[in-house]
Amino acid sequence: MTPRRPLALLFDLDDTLWPIGPVIAAAETSWHAWLAEHAPEVTQRYSVAELRARRMALLEQRPELVVDLYQLRRVALEQAFAEAGADAAHIDGAMHHFHERRNAVTPFDDVAAGLAALHGMLRLGVITNGNADLEVIGLHHHFDTVLASSRFGRAKPDPSIFLAACEAMGVAPADAVYVGDDLRLDVQGAQNAGLRAVWMNRNGSAAHLEAGIAPDAICAGFDELLAWVRGQMQH
Template identity: 70%
Template sequence: MTARPPLKAILFDLDDTLWPIAPVIAQAEVTLHAWLAEHAPRVAQQFSIEELRARRMALLASRPELHVDLASLRRAGLQAAFAELGEDERHLDGAMRHFSAARNAVKLYDDVLPGLLKLKQRLVLGTITNGNADLEVVGMAHHFKVSLAAAHFGRAKPAPDIFLAACAALNVAPAEAVYVGDDLKLDVEGAQRAGLRAVWMNRSGSDAHLAAGIAPDAICATFDELLDWLENQLAY
């Protein structure tokens, strides 16, 4: 068996890898609905948070290209509701700004920042996300040399293009990089098909990889476990 080259770079998913996202989105949607009640009251009165979500999912089914840009999906959903009820669409920008601010109010898992600081001493760091977190707003952009988002790149995970582009931007071969993410299909399988090693960040202890038939290069429940695994790789 041919030995793999030493690792030079580590790339991360964002949502549910560096921070939990479900409570953030839930709170952002509550604050957005309250904002709509003040600035676009007909929309807030006609549609609950759940109904607005269902309308977005229906819109996504008819416009699958919006998978790569979740902010555009949300805006399109709101725009349709505004138009249907005769609300002033000039408030759309304000609604999106309000949601974005709340959506970026994330709280890192406790082990993430100490782990990143250790990793930066030995590897070059980057991120790839299908989401719409703004690392500048979050205050984490300075930790990463490259950050690719599907909405700006035009292709989303698990497409190999976005993994390969990140590696090229870091000036490393795919075999010299490892990707860390929580989603078996998008993150693990996507990265491996692009030629990267892939670590499944499995904080819940799930055994879903068995049923999915996916074999991560490593399964880690914490950043400490990730650091331990990296110690055994050829770069260490």
């Protein structure tokens, strides 16, 4: 059966529109330095790595926090403040500092032009498990709908978040395509909800073969994505 012409294209954010690992690493180093200045009791007791380990342990105890990684960070920090005897009045400032640094991302070189070209062809949206602020980053004007797990209450790969985004955009899942870098969360999650899925595979990995996941397309960047979408629009 010939695929239907897509009406909407939805995107993951972290590691799809920009690299996130180095940003988070730098943000956590800066965050720890801020804490050392304002709540030294915490940093004398916990290194960056130890604070990260505490968050992961908390997530195991409270898996529902996976939908809001900021809330996970805050609850873990509240516990660290309490255990270190630090002044909890600084928690809001610490979270604000991390928010600023976490959004200091640099989109991949092909993103701005690629989104501008796609915006003229079909409706664009976002589904994210992260906490990026598209207004701060400067890409919000490209998207009609932005759905974050922290606001929705369910996280990818749960089909409901994909279905809710399609409903918000006024399209059937079969008329939507999801683009993301994570095979399980993005590709398999979208396909299980009835969307087509493009794997944004910038590093040439063959991980989909080992995982047994078959993306509807594999693109190394926005040039290939644009070419694929143009081909689909001819149906």
